Structure formats: structure tokens, C-alpha cells
Amino acid sequence: MIKARGLARTFTARGHSVEAVKGVDIDVAEGELVGFLGPNGAGKTTTLRMLTTLLRPTAGEAQVAGRDLLADPVGVRRQIGYVAQGGGVTPELKVLEEIELQGRLYGMSKADAHSRGRDLIAQLDLENLDQRLTKTLSGGQRRRLDIALSLIHDPKLIFFDEPTTGLDPQSRANLWEHIRRLRADHGVTLFLTTHYLDEADSLCDRILVIDNGRIVAEGSPDSLKARVSGDGVTIGVAPEFVVAAAEVAGRLDGAHEVTTGEGVVRFRVPRGDTVLPELLRRLDADGIAMTSMQVHRPTLDDVFLTLTGRSLRDAEQTQSHPEAAHVA
Numbered sequence: 189m190i191k192a193r194g195l196a197r198t199f200t201a202r203g204h205s206v207e208a209v210k211g212v213d214i215d216v217a218e219g220e221l222v223g224f225l226g227p228n229g230a231g232k233t234t235t236l237r238m239l240t241t242l243l244r245p246t247a248g249e250a251q252v253a254g255r256d257l258l259a260d261p262v263g264v265r266r267q268i269g270y271v272a273q274g275g276g277v278t279p280e281l282k283v284l285e286e287i288e289l290q291g292r293l294y295g296m297s298k299a300d301a302h303s304r305g306r307d308l309i310a311q312l313d314l315e316n317l318d319q320r321l322t323k324t325l326s327g328g329q330r331r332r333l334d335i336a337l338s339l340i341h342d343p344k345l346i347f348f349d350e351p352t353t354g355l356d357p358q359s360r361a362n363l364w365e366h367i368r369r370l371r372a373d374h375g376v377t378l379f380l381t382t383h384y385l386d387e388a389d390s391l392c393d394r395i396l397v398i399d400n401g402r403i404v405a406e407g408s409p410d411s412l413k414a415r416v417s418g419d420g421v422t423i424g425v426a427p428e429f430v431v432a433a434a435e436v437a438g439r440l441d442g443a444h445e446v447t448t449g450e451g452v453v454r455f456r457v458p459r460g461d462t463v464l465p466e467l468l469r470r471l472d473a474d475g476i477a478m479t480s481m482q483v484h485r486p487t488l489d490d491v492f493l494t495l496t497g498r499s500l501r502d503a504e505q506t507q508s509h510p511e512a513a514h515v516a
């Protein structure tokens with residue numbers, strides 16, 4: 189459905205050039221639900237805008253939904269749907285009118301646009317809202333209307349740019365269900381960008397991780413998590429014992445990636461739960477009191493950290509990882 193090779197985009201603004209996307213290869217098979225995950229500024233939207241013909245690549249080539257991106261952008265546009273971040277609607281139109289207008293823009297007759305509008309309203313659970321002005325919709329309802337608008341011409345491939353950003357947890361879960369249904373009921377191929385790890389994890393078959401304009405990892409959520417070896421353990425100790433506690437942790441069987449922070453020591457071990465009694469015993473023997481402890485299974489954030497040396501959350505705030513000092 190998507191085959192991109194060496195896709196790149198450089199922006200030039202006030203004499204400075206920014207290599208937003210530095211030559212990415214992307215393959216998406218028919219019927220797949222693929223997530224494009226990365227922090228703010230990583231190049232997700234730029235890539236999406238190139239794949240949806242809204243932005244011309246500086247280099248590279250792509251086939252999208254069976255059409256050549258550069259040679260046949262109009263053909264690509266006919267085959268795809270695009271749910272942009274904060275896509276525009278006409279505030280004074282009612283929901284059904286807005287969808288009908290979209291149908292008319294795609295060249296449908298009034299009757300066809302009306303019946304397609306009715307179908308989409310049912311499909312996206314907008315039945316009770318069809319006569320509401322679009323400007324009065326909640327965030328989640330607006331996003332469902334955006335999806336309905338993108339589906340008007342029955343596209344086989346849909347791009348979503350951060351579909352659930354800004355939504356409350358309940359609306360997010362509801363929208364995930366709609367996205368899953370698009371694929372299950374209509375066999376649509378989906379490509380979505382997100383900076384939410386849980387979203388990528390629960391929704392996507394496959395994830396591409398982008399950082400600084402390059403794809404740094406690719407695979408199923410489970411296979412990516414399997415790249416991180418072992419559970420993460422975080423223990424709390426008094427600040428004056430951090431270095432000593434890190435040394436104790438580093439001597440445990442299989443312990444690696446030991447880092448320290450303000451009153452905490454973090455490390456990885458093959459089985460977090462089984463090493464804790466031994467760790468407690470050794471800390472006790474050295475007179476170090478543990479104030480807290482947490483064990484967690486690898487998350488996609490751990491994958492990002494392993495790959496880039498930065499936490500996805502830190503990267504989002506464009507911060508480095510100042511408190512982490514490697515001691516082993």
C-alpha cells in the first residue's frame with residue numbers, strides 16, 4: 189500500500205536549513221495498521237504531508253495506494269483519506285450538511301452525498317448529532333466527524349496525524365475503537381502518527397520509530413519491546429547512599445544499564461521480581477535502607493531509550509537526560 193524510498197525533506201527558513209526528514213524507507217502492506225512514533229519535531233507530520241501529496245519531497249520516491257507520488261499526485265489523492273491535526277470544518281454548518289458538502293466537493297450528486305452522509309453518520313456513532321452545528325461538538329465528536337469527512341470517497345488507505353492528541357482518556361479509547369473498526373469492517377489500511385506509547389502499543393500491528401528525521405527502529409510492539417533486555421527496576425534510597433546502592437545493584441546476577449538519579453537507582457535484570465530479595469539482603473548488609481522499589485516490564489519508552497539514549501517523554505520536552513549518569 190505504501191512503498192517509500194529515501195524520502196527526504198529539507199526546509200530553508202531565514203538562511204537556515206532544517207533537515208526535517210533525512211531519507212526514510214517505509215513499507216506498509218494492505219490491511220496493516222502501522223504507527224509512526226516519535227517525539228515532537230521528529231519528522232512525523234512532514235513525512236505524512238509528503239505521503240499525502242501536501243508537501244513535495246526534496247529527495248526520494250514513493251508509491252502510495254498503487255500510484256506514483258511524484259508523477260500522479262492527483263491519483264494518490266483520490267485513493268487516500270487524511271485526518272489532519274485540527275482539520276478545518278465550517279462552524280455554521282450542521283454535521284450532516286458538512287459531510288454532504290464534502291461529498292459534493294468530491295463530485296457526488298446531492299442524493300448520493302446525502303445517503304453516503306447518513307451511512308457515515310451511523311458508522312461513526314454521530315446519529316444524535318447530525319443536526320448539531322459543527323462548532324458545538326466536543327473534541328472526540330469533532331475527531332469522529334473528521335474521520336467521517338476523510339471517508340467520504342471510500343479510500344483504501346487512511347492517514348491519521350495524531351488522532352487522539354488533546355482528548356480525554358475515555359474519548360481516546362472510544363476513538364481507538366472506531367479506528368480498529370475501520371480496519372475490521374472495511375479492510376482499510378491505516379497509517380497513524382502518534383507520540384503516545386500506549387496508543388501505538390495497543391492499536392498498531394507494526395511501529396516505525398522516528399527520531400531526528402530518521403527511522404531508528406521498526407517492528408511489532410512486542411518485538412520492539414523484546415529488544416530491551418530484561419525488566420526495569422527502580423529503587424529509592426537516601427541521596428547519600430545512591431552511589432553505594434548502584435554498586436550493589438551492579439553486582440547482581442545479570443544486572444546491566446545501571447543509572448542513578450536524585451535518590452534513585454535504576455537498572456535492568458532478566459527477572460526483576462526474583463532479584464529483589466537478594467538485593468534487599470545485600471543492601472541491608474551494607475546498612476543501606478531502601479525507601480521504595482518498582483519493577484516494570486519493558487515499554488515502548490524503554491525501546492526508545494535503548495535506541496536513542498533518551499526517554500521519549502524527555503525527548504518530547506526537548507530535554508536531554510541530565511540526571512542519568514552511567515556507573516556500570
Ligand SMILES: Nc1ncnc2c1ncn2[C@@H]1O[C@H](COP(=O)(O)OP(=O)(O)OP(=O)(O)O)[C@@H](O)[C@H]1O
Binds near residue numbers: 208235383
Ligand atoms: N515549514 C517548515 N519550515 C521550517 N521548518 C519546519 C517546517 N515544518 C517543519 N519544520 C521542522 O522540521 C522538523 C520536523 O517537524 P515535524 O512537524 O515533521 O515533526 P513531528 O514529528 O510531526 O512533530 P509534532 O509531534 O510536534 O507534530 C522540526 O524541526 C520542525 O521545526
